Amino acid sequence: MNLKRAIIKFLLYFVVFTGSNLVLKAIFIPDDLNFHDIVSTILTTSSISIGIVLVEYAMKKKS
Incomplete structure (x- = not known):
């Protein structure tokens, strides 16, 4: 996997x-959805996505 493909996978995830x-969150907790929750969600999902892509990139590069 090259870096371009890893970036595309990150964006997809x-x-x-x-x-x-x-x-x-909008369906199950509609009253509690504010700016802080949206930013928190974006930061959490971006860190999870980066972690998944880095593990995939390292595994593909090793083999």
């Missing part, structure tokens, strides 16, 4: 995780 998280 980030969009899917962030979108699904925000939709679920």
Whole structure:
């Protein structure tokens, strides 16, 4: 896996995780969705996405 493909995977994971998280929060906890929650969700999903992509990149590069 090259770096370009890793960046594309990160963006894909980030969009899917962030979108699904925000939709679920809007459905199940609509009163509690404010700016702080949105920023927190974006930071959490971006760190998870980076972690997944780094592990995949390291595993593919090793083999």
